Amino acid sequence: MDILQLIVSGLANGCVYGLIALGFVLIYKATEAVNFAQGDFMMLGAFITLGFTNTDYIGLPFWISVILAIGLMGILGYLLDLVVLRRMFGQSQVAMVILTIALGFVIRFIAGAIWGHEPQALESPIAGVDVRFGGLVLGMDEVVIIVVTVILTILLYLFFIRTKLGVAMQAASQNQLAAYYMGIPVKRIHSLIWALAGIVAAIAGILFASKGTIDPTAGLLGIKAFAAAVIGGFGSLPGALLGGLVVGLIEPFAARYLPAGYSQIAPYLLLVVMLIVRPHGILSQIQTKKV
Amino acid sequence: MNLLELRNVTLRFGGLVAVNDVSFSVEEGEVFALVGPNGAGKSTIFNMISRFYTPAQGDIHFKGQSILDHQAHDIPRLGIARTFQNIELFEQASVLQNLLVGRHTHSRTNFLSEALFLPSVREQERRHREAVEQVIDFLDLQAYRDKMIGGLPYGVRKVVEMGRALAIQPNLLLLDEPASGLSVEETQDVAFWIEDIKRVMGITVLMVEHDMHLVSSVSDRVMALADGRMLSIGTPQEVQNDPAVIEAYIGSSDSPEDGEAA
Numbered sequence: 001m002d003i004l005q006l007i008v009s010g011l012a013n014g015c016v017y018g019l020i021a022l023g024f025v026l027i028y029k030a031t032e033a034v035n036f037a038q039g040d041f042m043m044l045g046a047f048i049t050l051g052f053t054n055t056d057y058i059g060l061p062f063w064i065s066v067i068l069a070i071g072l073m074g075i076l077g078y079l080l081d082l083v084v085l086r087r088m089f090g091q092s093q094v095a096m097v098i099l100t101i102a103l104g105f106v107i108r109f110i111a112g113a114i115w116g117h118e119p120q121a122l123e124s125p126i127a128g129v130d131v132r133f134g135g136l137v138l139g140m141d142e143v144v145i146i147v148v149t150v151i152l153t154i155l156l157y158l159f160f161i162r163t164k165l166g167v168a169m170q171a172a173s174q175n176q177l178a179a180y181y182m183g184i185p186v187k188r189i190h191s192l193i194w195a196l197a198g199i200v201a202a203i204a205g206i207l208f209a210s211k212g213t214i215d216p217t218a219g220l221l222g223i224k225a226f227a228a229a230v231i232g233g234f235g236s237l238p239g240a241l242l243g244g245l246v247v248g249l250i251e252p253f254a255a256r257y258l259p260a261g262y263s264q265i266a267p268y269l270l271l272v273v274m275l276i277v278r279p280h281g282i283l284s285q286i287q288t289k290k291v
Numbered sequence: 292m293n294l295l296e297l298r299n300v301t302l303r304f305g306g307l308v309a310v311n312d313v314s315f316s317v318e319e320g321e322v323f324a325l326v327g328p329n330g331a332g333k334s335t336i337f338n339m340i341s342r343f344y345t346p347a348q349g350d351i352h353f354k355g356q357s358i359l360d361h362q363a364h365d366i367p368r369l370g371i372a373r374t375f376q377n378i379e380l381f382e383q384a385s386v387l388q389n390l391l392v393g394r395h396t397h398s399r400t401n402f403l404s405e406a407l408f409l410p411s412v413r414e415q416e417r418r419h420r421e422a423v424e425q426v427i428d429f430l431d432l433q434a435y436r437d438k439m440i441g442g443l444p445y446g447v448r449k450v451v452e453m454g455r456a457l458a459i460q461p462n463l464l465l466l467d468e469p470a471s472g473l474s475v476e477e478t479q480d481v482a483f484w485i486e487d488i489k490r491v492m493g494i495t496v497l498m499v500e501h502d503m504h505l506v507s508s509v510s511d512r513v514m515a516l517a518d519g520r521m522l523s524i525g526t527p528q529e530v531q532n533d534p535a536v537i538e539a540y541i542g543s544s545d546s547p548e549d550g551e552a553a
Contacts, residue, residue, distance in 0.1 A: 163405040164398050171381055171392050178379040181341060182459070183367035183396035 004136055006252045012142035012211065014248020015149035016042075019204035020225035021232065021240035022156075023197040029173040029235055030193040033085070033096035037104035038201060039222015040111075045073045045202030046209035046218070047111050050122045062125055070202045077198025081191040089187070104219060112216040119213035126210050141211040148207060152200070153241060160237075169193060227271040233281025242282055246270070293352070294319040294463055294495050295340070300349035302335060309335045310346070311519040317463070322489050322496040324506045326530070327516035328539060333499040334376065335519075337467055340497075341366050341373050353463070368396045372461035374452045376468045376499075380440045386451050387436050390426055393458030394419040426454045430484065446477045453484070457492070464488060466498035470505050478505055485509045507531065515539070 023038040035041075051057045052065030060068070080103075088096055121127065129140035160166040172179040172189045179186050208214065208221070224247060232243025247267040255263035274281065296316040302309050310332040317323045325333040338344045340351060342363045351358050353369060361369065372393075381389050397419065400412050427433055430450050440448060449469070456464055469485070470478040482505055488494050489509075500506050506513060507527035515522040515530050517539035523530045530536055 158406075162408070163402060164395070164400060165402065167392065168395065170384075171395075174381040174383055175379050177375070178381060178455075179392075180363040181367060181373055181379075182392050182455075183364050185362070185364045 005138070006256060007249065008138055008142055008146075010249035010252045011245060012139075012145040012248070013251060014228075014245035015145050015241075016204050016208045016244070017221070017225045017228045017247050018241040018244020019149060019152070019200055019207070020222055021229035021244045022237060023200050023204070024222075024226060024229045025235060025237055025240040026193055026197045026200070029237075030169060031085075031190050033088075033093065034100065034226075035197065036097060036100040036222065036226070037107060037219075038197065039225060040104040040107040040219030041073065041077070041198055041201035042205040042208060042222065043214065043216060043219035044076075044107050044111055044205070045069055045198075046122065046205030046214045047115050047216075048072055048202070049206050050120060050209060050214065051115060054120070054123050062123070066206055069206065070199055073198035073202035074195040075198075077194035077196070077201075078191045080198075081194035085194070086187060086190070104222070108216045108219060115216070117216055119215040121213050122206070122209035124206075124210040139211065141207075145207045145211065148203065149241075152203060156200075156237070165189075165192070224267055227267050231271055231274045231281055233283040236281065236283040239281055239283035246282075292319050293317070294354065295497065296352040297336070297340075298350045298352070300336070300339065300346045300351065302332075302339060302344055302346050308519050310339070312349070313516070313519070313521050314349075315514050315521070315524060317495060317497050318511075319462075319495055320489065320493065321511040322485060322498070322509050324510040324513045324527075325497070325499045325516060326501070326503070326506055326513055327522070330518070331516040332519040333516060334467060336516075337373065337465055337499060340465060341371065367459050367461065370462035371465065372456035372459040372463075373465035374449075374456050374467055374469065376471065378445075378448050378452050380448060380452055380455070382441045383439065385437050385439055386432055386443075386454075387423065387427075389440060389451055389455050390423040390458045391419060393455040394422060396459060397422075422460065423458055426457045429457070429487070430454045446473055449473060449477075450480075453481075457488070457494075461494060463495045463497060466496060466500075468499055468501065470500060470502045478502060481505065482509050503527075503531070 020038055020042050023041065024035060027033060027035045027038070049065050049069040052060045052068055053062050085096070085099070088099060124141075126140045126144045131138050131140050131143055160170060168179070168184045169189055169192070171182065172184055172186045176186050179189075208218070225244065228243035228247040229240045230243070231246055232239030232241070247270070250266045250270055251263050254266035258266070278284070293316040298314050300313050301311055313332070313336065325336060327333055335344065339346050340358075342358065342361060342365075345359065353371065358366070358369060381392065384392075398415065400415055404412050427436060430453065432450065432454060435443060435447055435451070440451065443451070449472070453466070453469065466485070469481050473481065485496055485498075486509060489496055510527050512525065513527045513530040514524045515533070515536045522535045522539055523533040525533075
């Protein structure tokens with residue numbers, strides 16, 4: 001029983017890491033840029049929901065706030081690409097990295113200015129409710145996180161496989177030049193990818209805030225999610241989720257069975273081991289170059 | 292009728308004049324080849340037609356309308372498809388998937404109907420698949436249909452790229468060095484296909500090619516360029532015998548050394 005509970009709470013954490021990692025990989029695959037503000041996107045999505053729904057602020061119904069936050073984060077992602085990042089088109093990756101790190105600082109500062117720096121709890125209907133399966137007591141929040149992540153994964157899978165837009169996104173990520181001459185508006189596709197990353201981040205943020213408190217530095221979780229994306233195989237969408245789950249699972253077990261303090265560094269130790277043993281990650285998409 | 296017309300097109304890269312006041316037109320139904328030494332401006336002309344570059348002066352007309360207001364991703368919708376000198380395929384996709392992406396501009400479904408996978412979507416998928424299978428039959432790609440591009444030999448990739456351009460069902464096909472890197476037999480296949488693309492499919496072809504044997508066997512007309520300027524235009528025979536062309540290729544007859552050094 002003990003182990004099962006560790007697994008469930010690890011999976012729930014892992015789902016949040018996985019969703020943030022998914023945002024990293026989405027943007028990386030399509031635009032070859034790494035968005036180091038992805039964790040801060042998640043934090044902002046959580047705060048926007050909190051701002052709409054908490055009685056201290058606007059006090060809208062929870063589900064309406066969720067829809068508004070997801071929509072707003074999508075629009076924000078789209079506009080960020082359109083107004084800021086598109087000007088960097090063709091610049092070096094380093095420039096993009098520095099820009100997105102700066103963007104993370106800006107988002108953290110803005111969130112602090114609006115909602116304060118103290119940890120706050122999202123008034124969510126799934127927080128603090130227990131569900132019982134036989135003798136097993138699970139948090140409703142953890143169950144919902146896992147279920148929502150599974151549904152979102154299936155929807156994204158169908159989107160990329162079945163829809164014209166999803167296929168166009170895949171094409172643009174594999175070969176921009178060829179995509180142009182197949183009639184795919186690559187720049188607009190990039191903006192839509194950023195919108196999608198914003199939407200996924202908002203969902204991750206709402207899930208994250210449902211199982212604890214949130215403050216403007218919560219976005220630093222993005223670093224752990226980045227490690228998860230690398231472990232899973234940077235550039236692979238299923239790999240990102242898998243990496244998230246691995247990191248999520250390793251934490252509670254390290255906390256339970258290893259000396260105090262090791263659980264914090266366990267994901268990074270795993271990252272170092274992975275980079276030595278299998279540098280392309282678990283589900284690597286990098287093929288050996290033919291000579 | 293003129294399908295494509297370039298009027299006094301000039302393009303500079305900084306101080307270098309890559310294409311200098313070039314005019315020519317491609318008639319519907321012909322195979323037109325651009326030849327010339329490296330750096331003559333052939334690929335630059337291709338890149339202007341496919342709207343990768345914008346000419347500094349002059350205009351490019353396709354089906355009687357200027358295409359300079361259009362962006363690169365509009366070009367296939369207008370009816371122009373192209374291949375690249377250094378093959379640009381979707382490496383992590385199969386041959387079939389690459390060809391299906393060529394159908395992108397013909398897809399008329401929207402997000403909602405796709406989400407519900409309505410009969411209209413299924414019907415369209417069937418038609419795209421049919422169009423692509425015809426191209427596969429035409430180019431003898433059956434054996435490679437479900438193979439990943441990443442694992443295919445160079446010669447096959449070259450054919451797949453041509454197939455993907457044909458899947459667009461264009462009016463004008465731009466082939467950028469279709470025979471470069473191919474064996475003698477593969478080059479012969481390319482010659483047959485270009486003939487059939489013109490005769491059977493009724494597609495006009497504009498190509499850049501160094502293999503003069505291929506050029507003279509399939510082209511109706513040839514234009515020779517050097518240093519961004521037009522040297523000669525006419526039938527392959529006329530162009531090959533033009534003194535200006537011979538000079539550009541092997542230097543002037545009285546002092547070949549100078550020509551090489553310049």
